[in-house]
Amino acid sequence: MEKMPRSLDKIIENQVRKWEVVQKKKYKKPIRPVITLSRLPGCGAREMAERIAKELKIDFWDDGIIEEIAKSSSVSRRVIESLDEQDRSILDDWMGYLDESQMWSHEYFQHLTKVVGSIGAHGHALILGRGAGYILPVEVSLRVLLVAPQDTRIRNVMEEHSCTEKEARASVRKTETERRGFIKKYFQADLTDPNNYDLTINTANLGLDVAAAIVIETFNSKKWYNYSVKR
Numbered sequence: 001m002e003k004m005p006r007s008l009d010k011i012i013e014n015q016v017r018k019w020e021v022v023q024k025k026k027y028k029k030p031i032r033p034v035i036t037l038s039r040l041p042g043c044g045a046r047e048m049a050e051r052i053a054k055e056l057k058i059d060f061w062d063d064g065i066i067e068e069i070a071k072s073s074s075v076s077r078r079v080i081e082s083l084d085e086q087d088r089s090i091l092d093d094w095m096g097y098l099d100e101s102q103m104w105s106h107e108y109f110q111h112l113t114k115v116v117g118s119i120g121a122h123g124h125a126l127i128l129g130r131g132a133g134y135i136l137p138v139e140v141s142l143r144v145l146l147v148a149p150q151d152t153r154i155r156n157v158m159e160e161h162s163c164t165e166k167e168a169r170a171s172v173r174k175t176e177t178e179r180r181g182f183i184k185k186y187f188q189a190d191l192t193d194p195n196n197y198d199l200t201i202n203t204a205n206l207g208l209d210v211a212a213a214i215v216i217e218t219f220n221s222k223k224w225y226n227y228s229v230k231r
Contacts, residue, residue: 033224133196
């Protein structure tokens, strides 16, 4: 899903119509994987995500859009209701594996997990942030983490936002603390633990072009689990 200067309702309605066209055509590829992209701030993740989604012709779900959907019960419900019977069954199956004692104690987290799960059930998407790699099953996710040395990330933020080193350093530290805290709070995990990902890429060493090519090649080569076949 591309970022556009439109209301959230309009963005969701357009996406739901796209899903409905696919359903009416009864054209559903049995394997519908999703890329989840986690990152430290200043790694160039958004630019890389847009490149990958465009190359693979899949939807790009920005973390900001996911956040706004999760905060709105009516919009969250609209996304969930876009699923057909088969996909709702898949979503229920996935939700059953999450820690319910943790998940249902937070209304926001209820919405977040179901929205991310619904996007995953539709498939053919890249989700940036919001712990998507911890929500969706590993069988249908290519879980990617982008890292880079702090000094490199600070320089990247300075260039992108035309700010001072002091401002960039403060921004990187604040955002990193928030992201680590979010993953720790809801998933009891370390954001940068490589064991939680399929790929961990240092964008300072490889650059965005090479990093994107690695993700695309892995996505196209990985053997995916077929959730459309009844087990």
